[in-house]
Amino acid sequence: MSLSKTLTLRMANLLILLLVVLFMVSYALSGPASKILMQEVQQEARAIVINMMRSGHVNATQVQVIYNNIVNQLSKAYGLDQPPLIRTFYIMYNMLIFNWGYSYFPQEYGIAGGKVVDIIMSAFPGTILLDTFGILLSAFIGIEIGLKSALRYGSQFDRTIMYYAALSNGIPQWWLGIVMLLVFSFYLSVIRSPIQFPTGGILSPNYYAMWLVNPIKVFTIPQAIVDLLWHLTLPLITVLVINIGGWAYFARTVVLNISQEDFVTFAKIKGLPENQVVNRYILRPAAPTILTSIFITLPFIIFGGFLVTEMVFRWWGLGYVYNIAIVQSPTPDMPVVVALTYASTLLYIIIVFLMEILYIILDPRLRER
Amino acid sequence: MARRREFRILGMTPGEIVKGFFSSDVGKVATAFFLVMVVISIYALVTLPPNFGKVWNNPDYWRLNPPYALPSWVNAFIGNVYAPQVIINNHNYVFSSSYSGDTEYITVYFTVDYHYKKPWNEIYVILNNPVVYTSQPPIMEITITRPDNSKITIGPLPLRSKVVSIGTTTQAVSQLSQFYQEYYQAGNLITGTSSVTPYIFYNVTNGKAMPLIGTYKFQITIYVFSSNTSSAVTSNELEFVFQGNAYGLMGTDFEGRDLWLGLLAGFPIDLAVGLLSAIIVVVISVFVGIISAFFGGVTDEFLTRITDFVILLPAFPLLIVFSVLFGWSIWDAVIFLALVSWGASARIIRVMVMQIRTAQYIESAIIAGASRWWILRNHVLPQVIPYTLYLLVTNVPAAILTLSAINFLGLAGSELPTWGNILYYAEEFGALTSGYWWWVIPPGLLIAFVAVVFIITAIALEPVINPRLRYG
Numbered sequence: 127m128s129l130s131k132t133l134t135l136r137m138a139n140l141l142i143l144l145l146v147v148l149f150m151v152s153y154a155l156s157g158p159a160s161k162i163l164m165q166e167v168q169q170e171a172r173a174i175v176i177n178m179m180r181s182g183h184v185n186a187t188q189v190q191v192i193y194n195n196i197v198n199q200l201s202k203a204y205g206l207d208q209p210p211l212i213r214t215f216y217i218m219y220n221m222l223i224f225n226w227g228y229s230y231f232p233q234e235y236g237i238a239g240g241k242v243v244d245i246i247m248s249a250f251p252g253t254i255l256l257d258t259f260g261i262l263l264s265a266f267i268g269i270e271i272g273l274k275s276a277l278r279y280g281s282q283f284d285r286t287i288m289y290y291a292a293l294s295n296g297i298p299q300w301w302l303g304i305v306m307l308l309v310f311s312f313y314l315s316v317i318r319s320p321i322q323f324p325t326g327g328i329l330s331p332n333y334y335a336m337w338l339v340n341p342i343k344v345f346t347i348p349q350a351i352v353d354l355l356w357h358l359t360l361p362l363i364t365v366l367v368i369n370i371g372g373w374a375y376f377a378r379t380v381v382l383n384i385s386q387e388d389f390v391t392f393a394k395i396k397g398l399p400e401n402q403v404v405n406r407y408i409l410r411p412a413a414p415t416i417l418t419s420i421f422i423t424l425p426f427i428i429f430g431g432f433l434v435t436e437m438v439f440r441w442w443g444l445g446y447v448y449n450i451a452i453v454q455s456p457t458p459d460m461p462v463v464v465a466l467t468y469a470s471t472l473l474y475i476i477i478v479f480l481m482e483i484l485y486i487i488l489d490p491r492l493r494e495r
Numbered sequence: 496m497a498r499r500r501e502f503r504i505l506g507m508t509p510g511e512i513v514k515g516f517f518s519s520d521v522g523k524v525a526t527a528f529f530l531v532m533v534v535i536s537i538y539a540l541v542t543l544p545p546n547f548g549k550v551w552n553n554p555d556y557w558r559l560n561p562p563y564a565l566p567s568w569v570n571a572f573i574g575n576v577y578a579p580q581v582i583i584n585n586h587n588y589v590f591s592s593s594y595s596g597d598t599e600y601i602t603v604y605f606t607v608d609y610h611y612k613k614p615w616n617e618i619y620v621i622l623n624n625p626v627v628y629t630s631q632p633p634i635m636e637i638t639i640t641r642p643d644n645s646k647i648t649i650g651p652l653p654l655r656s657k658v659v660s661i662g663t664t665t666q667a668v669s670q671l672s673q674f675y676q677e678y679y680q681a682g683n684l685i686t687g688t689s690s691v692t693p694y695i696f697y698n699v700t701n702g703k704a705m706p707l708i709g710t711y712k713f714q715i716t717i718y719v720f721s722s723n724t725s726s727a728v729t730s731n732e733l734e735f736v737f738q739g740n741a742y743g744l745m746g747t748d749f750e751g752r753d754l755w756l757g758l759l760a761g762f763p764i765d766l767a768v769g770l771l772s773a774i775i776v777v778v779i780s781v782f783v784g785i786i787s788a789f790f791g792g793v794t795d796e797f798l799t800r801i802t803d804f805v806i807l808l809p810a811f812p813l814l815i816v817f818s819v820l821f822g823w824s825i826w827d828a829v830i831f832l833a834l835v836s837w838g839a840s841a842r843i844i845r846v847m848v849m850q851i852r853t854a855q856y857i858e859s860a861i862i863a864g865a866s867r868w869w870i871l872r873n874h875v876l877p878q879v880i881p882y883t884l885y886l887l888v889t890n891v892p893a894a895i896l897t898l899s900a901i902n903f904l905g906l907a908g909s910e911l912p913t914w915g916n917i918l919y920y921a922e923e924f925g926a927l928t929s930g931y932w933w934w935v936i937p938p939g940l941l942i943a944f945v946a947v948v949f950i951i952t953a954i955a956l957e958p959v960i961n962p963r964l965r966y967g
Contacts, residue, residue: 308932
């Protein structure tokens with residue numbers, strides 16, 4: 127199979143995944159959520175009718191007719207008169223063309239206009255920043271540690287790493303974030319330490335508005351970059367502490383399995399230098415396997431950990447927008463929640479696809495036709 | 496002559512497996528922790544009422560407790576700063592009652608030791624008798640003899656409801672400010688905007704209220720009018736609650752809920768969440784894995800596609816969106832989570848069965864005329880089933896962590912006191928900006944504890960499961 131064909135096939139697979147997720151969410155939305163929308167329509171119509179009755183120019187039957195008219199027209203406008211399946215595809219279509227509607231509570235987000243697309247697009251850079259930094263750094267450090275640990279199998283260092291990996295896999299990342307904030311932000315300010323970490327947020331207030339509108343402009347101001355990195359410190363440390371263990375564990379297991387293979391023993395017997403054995407005969411064949419296991423855990427890494435960590439640190443990304451839409455809004459902000467699910471699935475698929483390309487680069491069996 | 500059949504799993508007898516598991520320190524530690532967890536869960540199920548979820552969400556039940564109170568044991572480290580919650584009932588007081596005509600005279604006498612820097616916020620009188628609702632409610636008078644032998648009298652106070660708080664009554668405000676005026680010429684200290692109860696335990700030095708340490712004697716008289724033997728107030732109907740600034744083992748949250756009970760109730764819920772999800776995952780993945788590998792061909796192709804798809808499905812956002820849309824309970828969320836997270840396990844089982852299927856003894860069995868079902872039962876299942884135990888153990892932590900995260904968002908299970916839910920309220924009510932560490936640290940530690948117990952159990956099982964590591 128040629129390289130381009132492999133990639134096209136994987137891309138098609140991922141697109142189908144995106145469509146299925148979208149369908150599931152849209153179908154759910156056209157069911158129970160349509161009842162909520164209908165109630166809103168009726169409420170609106172009732173308000174108009176009551177105003178008319180106060181002015182006293184209409185009688186009861188006329189009022190009923192006007193009320194029915196308003197409800198009919200509004201529900202037609204919202205597509206509520208259509209059967210659920212058609213409405214589902216209507217919602218899907220709107221999601222696909224990025225027509226995500228308006229937030230119920232725009233003032234909560236601080237984005238002018240309250241268009242859901244604007245809100246989510248402004249949140250993407252933050253998520254990408256934290257995810258990229260977090261995944262790449264933790265993978266780099268973790269694999270390095272796992273390799274060292276596997277090469278010293280059974281040593282004190284190896285055992286320590288194993289215990290650390292077990293522990294870090296069990297600690298909820300967001301809770302560690304809370305503890306970090308409590309210790310390095312709250313208690314440092316209580317004891318009036320000269321170094322105090324920010325209580326959250328992606329930037330100081332004076333740059334915050336700029337970030338929401340145009341994140342690229344922030345990177346042209348040196349002070350703003352320093353400020354951004356300063357705010358990134360605690361979330362990044364949290365992410366690293368939790369994720370390095372898992373990567374180290376994977377890398378260790380894979381390397382251990384491979385280092386027992388005959389060709390590794392043979393390379394050692396040949397008298398090749400240690401680092402050549404490691405780099406050529408162990409790491410290279412281990413890389414695709416490590417990557418595959420990462421595919422499996424990637425949803426858990428990003429969605430289980432990173433999104434909720436963003437919420438804790440009020441880091442302006444998809445996770446924090448989730449938090450505003452669900453927890454901070456008076457009632458769940460449905461358009462935002464649904465669009466977020468779609469957007470985060472999209473982001474996830476892009477990351478998976480990038481990893482697939484990396485996989486192909488690393489695995490000669492797939493690269494060479 | 497009967498051939499002695501030896502029972503072996505993965506080439507090991509049960510005895511060897513147990514030995515292999517316990518040979519490492521990890522195995523012993525895992526077993527000990529596991530037992531601790533199970534014992535606490537059973538204890539929680541036995542001691543907490545079955546409707547504890549309702550009790551937990553009923554603010555009335557907790558209103559006598561102080562909100563945001565520290566754990567009592569903190570006093571041992573920082574030197575008796577916060578007065579802990581004290582309940583005085585018929586075990587601690589001397590109760591006597593006598594009749595004069597149809598009026599019952601009750602006298603109650605007790606002492607309270609006060610040696611803290613922050614006194615009690617409020618004193619509640621609880622009279623659990625219908626006479627409090629009559630047109631002529633009981634009248635109470637309190638005389639407090641303080642350590643410096645000064646006397647404060649509060650009353651007469653009518654007891655119009657089951658629970659009466661003393662410090663906010665006009666009598667208490669005026670009588671205490673009068674007392675402060677006479678004794679210390681500092682009547683202006685008492686403003687009456689909040690409870691004046693703390694001033695019972697103060698004296699004045701240099702114009703400032705300072706705690707007066709020592710034993711306080713409480714003499715309380717209650718007159719119950721038009722009383723007869725059927726409506727008489729007895730000693731087990733009367734109780735006094737001194738609302739403190741510290742409470743119990745784990746402190747309280749924003750509604751004064753006892754966090755110790757909440758954390759305790761979380762144990763069985765968390766275990767059930769993890770195990771239920773893991774069991775569903777294992778059942779589905781064994782089913783799919785075996786069918787896929789054993790039948791091959793189109794079935795395999797189809798099931799593998801589905802498995803790959805499920806692996807990639809982003810469970811967390813879907814869980815959020817459906818919990819919001821359908822208002823799911825925690826059990827709905829658990830089942831959904833299991834239905835979207837069996838992919839990885841099914842893949843492992845499939846590979847395992849594939850390896851078994853291509854083994855030579857299977858070929859011999861087929862040549863000998865064994866049916867598929869026979870091979871499945873005699874060769875495949877005995878090798879797969881023990882592995883499912885390992886899969887079960889490895890699937891529990893992920894379910895617990897994901898569900899805790901969902902609960903932390905206030906979704907799926909606000910009706911139960913889960914640890915994630917406790918953390919949700921902690922975050923909502925400013926535990927981070929006010930430093931309520933006792934509200935934040937224990938629930939997270941417990942989530943981590945349960946998850947880590949399962950993880951180290953899996954690590955201890957690994958040498959048993961993976962023969963390569965066994966002799967390595």
